[in-house]
Amino acid sequence: MDLASAHRMHVRVEGIVQGVGFRPFVYALATEYDLAGFVGNDTAGVFVEVEGDADRLAAFVADLSRRAPRLAQVERLTTEAVPPTGRPGFVIVTSVTGAGRDALISPDTATCADCLAEMSDPTDRRHGYPFTNCTNCGPRFTIVEDVPYDRPTTTMAQFPLCSDCAAEYADPGDRRFHAEPVCCPACGPALRLVDADGHPLPGEPLDTAVRWLRDGLIVAVKGLGGYHLATRADHDPAVSTLRARKHREEKPFALMAADLRAARTLVDVPPAAEPVLTGARRPVVLLPRRADAPVAGSVAPGNRELGVMLPYSPLHHLLLARLGIPIVLTSGNVSDEPIAHRDDDARRRLARIADGFLTHDRRIHVRTDDSVVRVFRGRELPVRRSRGHVPAPLTLPWRFDRPVLACGAELKNTFCVAKGRRAFVSHHVGDLENYETLRAFTDGIAHFTRLFDVRPEVVAHDLHPEYLSTKYALQREDVELLGVQHHHAHIASCLADNGDPGPVIGVAFDGLGYGPDGTLWGGELLVADLTGYERVGHLGAVPMPGGVAAVREPWRMAAAYLDEIYGDAVPDLPVRCRHERDWPAMVGLARTGTNAPRTSSAGRLFDAVAAILGLHDRVTYEGQAAIALEQRADPGERGGYRVEAAGPVPLREVGFGLVRCVVDDLLAEVDPGRIAARFHHGLADAVVRAAGAVRERTGLATVALSGGVFQNMLLLERVVSGLEQDGSRVLVHSRVPPNDGGISLGQAVVAAARAVPTA
Missing domain, CATH: 3.30.70.100 (Alpha-Beta Plaits)
Structure with missing residues (x-):
């Protein structure tokens, strides 16, 4: 040279x-x-x-x-x-270690076409091998223990490369050049079928597991981020048995189909959903079920949608190809516990559910649930952001001058660590209501802060003093603590999702959030930016008779709303007749305020209407009544209730007016499906009019929509369309969920905006 x-x-x-x-x-x-x-x-x-x-x-x-x-x-x-x-x-050259860590880790990625071709080739040495991967696919985040990302810092370190794999790994022209999880049958993980005590079961593991599934048994399958429970999706006794053993009474199960063609036998797949289903992330996608779908009624009782995903690991591909029918594939846990990911723990916790365990000897370092999405206007709307997304950061247009840890909320918890321009929102942790989930939360924070070298100087948390995430934050020492109001965090999350610092008109509709006025908020209209907010409107507050019991029993919210509207002249409605004996006590609680905190929650309004229409008096999972109300809405109904509300921001009386309209139609024997649709349309139109009133007062022309209620596609489409027709720019979520899974991101960016840089 x-x-x-x-x-x-x-x-x-x-x-x-x-x-x-x-x-x-x-x-x-x-x-x-x-x-x-x-x-x-x-x-x-x-x-x-x-x-x-x-x-x-x-x-x-x-x-x-x-x-x-x-x-x-x-x-x-x-x-x-x-x-x-x-x-x-x-x-x-050899990787270099150092004090500072800014390297990013790839999410786990679905098996690529090249690896699938090798697995299908009888002459290839990886034919039928359930751990085939290359630089373009395979496990990443779930096997990484430290950075730099090299084989010794992954759970593949226990598998020394054979000569053939070592040659591929060292060949710059090979697809597996420096692919850290590279392996083959001679040197990599091996599949096993064992009982709850870990003893091997007779027969070839995969063939035996397929035979068991075909016979209607339940198999615990070790995936990328944890164990799943599988059974055939078209066999009602099998699905019902899984429900009974898992203590999951009615919440829909996710399905896995072998390929896009098989998925189309289950659900309608619009063009915008195809790349989501078949892409590298492979989430569960919620889509309209086909009337002739070969699915047991107990998979998703009363639901017009099914959650479907395609295989994302070689093991899934082999399993589905040999079985030839879709399977239920649900998280390996009991009730609300986190997904099991360690072999001994999985066998202990799932012993009374699974008939056998299809497992292997590659350790999972970080448990990660499947991601769940809906598709809204051609873009993903996350419901649960986890495998396939995490730990990819959200890069923001503003900086975190001080490292931040945001602890999230109580339900659908995620946490977030942030520094520089990057926010690392965690995988789905779950509801922080038991020791196992709390342990997953604290372990996850320790892993993320080490992996991404974040030493938090500011710790953000929810204002609710009884949230376990708040209690964890308050126990941290040598950090600046910053409480962030729940619904401000929702709107800030939407702003961060869209890279917009505000100010905006924020509509935050969800179940419950702690309000600084001592009530429980949840139907809020805010003027907000990253630093602060003003509450400019909200749904009228009603009592929650029995407190949290009213969340589990929506008929209590019906009683509260009806008593607020009619007093002692409540019409002779079916919901009152069904609970005639307990009705006076509920009304008494509501009127005295004894164990009946007041709430402006949009979620509780949905609960009340669902109970009045006879859809659910009691629920077995969070949001069930509201989901049923959306599902029941007649798609052909074009009418909507119009509630004339007074005040500068016409929102306070909307809930009461809508319930009155629902009751009037019910007494007139209007079909409940039409009533449900009219309720949705009426609420959406009221939101549009209220936002318009704030726009006239403030001059703000951008509206941000957040909170779990905006996972409701019927409401979301009607609100967005109405706002756009009114000339507003509308921000919705596409990178983090609108539900409480996005709260931690909102807390983090609020903390960054408010925190004073150290000298």
């Missing part, structure tokens, strides 16, 4: 660039441009030094982003000229 004409450049690449084939890509690119130098991993990402002709160097740097591997996400690329050395050749 002519040193007189050579140039040398140091390149730093940050983002998701480890575990996705980025170093082999750089090697191949440098070879293509005839450049010398080296590439390696460190705790910040990928570092490169390249030497050669100036034009080739420029083209090389441009292609680092333009031609990056499919799973890579280049967030930042910087260059610096350095003196040329004249050394020939290009090499991959």
Whole structure:
């Protein structure tokens, strides 16, 4: 090389660039441009030094982003000229460890087409191997123990490479060049079928498991992020048995179909949902069920939708291909416990549910549930953000000047750690209502803060003093504590999701959140930005007779609403007749306020209407009555209730007016499906009019919608359409859930906006 004409450049690449084939890509690119130098991993990402002709160097740097591997996400690329050395050749160097850690870890990714082809080829050494992977697919986050992302820092460290795999791993031209989970039948994990005591069961494990499933038995299957419980989806006795053993009375089960063709026998798949179903993330997608779907009635009782996913691991592909029918595939847990991911714990906790365990000897380091999404206007609307998404950060247009830990809420908990411009929202932890889930929460925080080198200086939490996440925050020492109101966090989450600092008109509709006035909020209209909010309107507050018991028994909310509206002249409605004996006591609680906190919750309004229509007097899972009300709504109904409300922001009387309209139609023997639709339309139109009133008063033309109620597609579409027709710009969620799973992100960005930088 002519040193007189050579140039040398140091390149730093940050983002998701480890575990996705980025170093082999750089090697191949440098070879293509005839450049010398080296590439390696460190705790910040990928570092490169390249030497050669100036034009080739420029083209090389441009292609680092333009031609990056499919799973890579280049967030930042910087260059610096350095003196040329004249050394020939290009090499991959050993990873460098250091004090600071900014490297990102890829989420677990569905099996790629190349690996599937090898598994299907009888002449290939990986034919039928359930742990086949390469740089373009396979386990990542769930096996990573530390960074830099190299095999010794994963749970694959216990499997020394055989000579064939070692040759692939070392060959820059191979698809498995530096693929850390690379393995084969000779050197990798092995499948086993065992009983609850861990004793091997006779027969080839996969064939036996398939036979058991075909016979209607229940098999615990070890996946990427934990154990699932599987049974055939078309066999009602099998599904009913699973429900009884799992203590999951009515909540719908997720299904797995072998491929898109098989999924189409279960659900209608609109064009916008196809890439979501078949993409690398492979979430559970909620879609309209087909009338002729070969699915047992007990899979999703009373629900017009089914949650369907496609196989995302080699084991799933092999299992579904051999079985030939869709399966129920639900989290391996009992009731509300976190998903089991350690072998001994899974066998202990699932022993009374599963007839056998299809397992293997690759450890899962981090438990991760399946993600769940809906598709709204061609984009994903997350319901649960977990496998396939986590731990990819949300890169924001503003900085966290001080490292932040946000502890989230009580239900659907996630936590968030943040520094620089990155917010790392955790996988779905669950409802913090038992020791197992609390342990998963604290273990997850410890792992994230270590993995991403976040030493929190500010800890944000909900205002509710009894949330376990709040109690955890208050026990932290040597940090600045910052309480964030629940619904402000919802709107801030939507702002962060859209990269908009506000101010906006925020509509936060959910179940319950602690209000600083001593009531429980949940039907809120705010003017908000990241630093603060003003409550400019809300649904009228009603008592919750029995407190949290009213969440489990929606008929209590019906009693409260009806008593507020009619007093002693409540009409002779079926809901009152069904609870005639207990009705006076409920009304008494409501009127005296004894164990009856007042709430403005939109979720509790939905509960009341659902009970009045006879859909659910009692529920077995959170949001069940509201979901039933959405499902019952007649899609052909175009009418809607119009409630004339007074005041500068016409929202306070809306709930009472809607309930009165529901009662009038019910007494007139209008079909409940039409009533449910009219209620949705009426509430949506009231929201649009209330937001319009705030817009006239403030001049704000952007509206942010957040809170679990906005997972309701009927309400969301009607509100968004109405706001847009009114000339407003509308922000909805697409990267984190609108429910409490997005609260931690909102808390984090509020903390960053409010926190005073240290000197």
